[in-house]
Structures are given as structure tokens and as C-alpha cells.
Amino acid sequence: MKHELNPKALAISLALISALMMLLLGIAGNIGIYAGAVEMMKQWHMFFDITILGTIAGMIEAGIISFIFGWLIAYAYNKFV
Secondary structure (H helix, E strand, O other): OOOOOOHHHHHHHHHHHHHHHHHHHHHHHHHOOOHHHHHHHHHHOOOOOOOHHHHHHHHHHHHHHHHHHHHHHHHHHHHHO
């Protein structure tokens, strides 16, 4: 019996989780905790910053990237497994 992943469902769930994590990281950066993680996200993500606009832009960026990679992972899994 072959089990297949739903690419759209996986992509949406990963996009929501990454956007939520970026929001939490933006909040943590404003509070002053997890400064190392905030600095890494600033280096890795083009639009992320600890401002409100930067946090929202980082959430959108992380959501789009995660959606694409989630869909590709599910597609490859269904194709090769």
C-alpha cells in the first residue's frame, strides 16, 4: 500500500510554522533574548529585522521559502518512494 504526501498541505503547514517562528524570533529580539539567533536570521534572511515591518517581511519571506521547499520535498517523496 503506497502512502503519498499531500504537497499542498505539507507546504502550507511548513509555511505557517516558519512564519510563526519568525514572529516569535522578532518578538524575542525586541525583548532582548536570543540575540545570537536574531543576528543569524538577519544574515540569512534578506528582509528580517527586529522592527515591526522587518518582522512582518521576514515572516512573509520565511513563509514563501518554506512553502516552496515543502512542496518540492512532498513532490520528490511521492515521485521516488
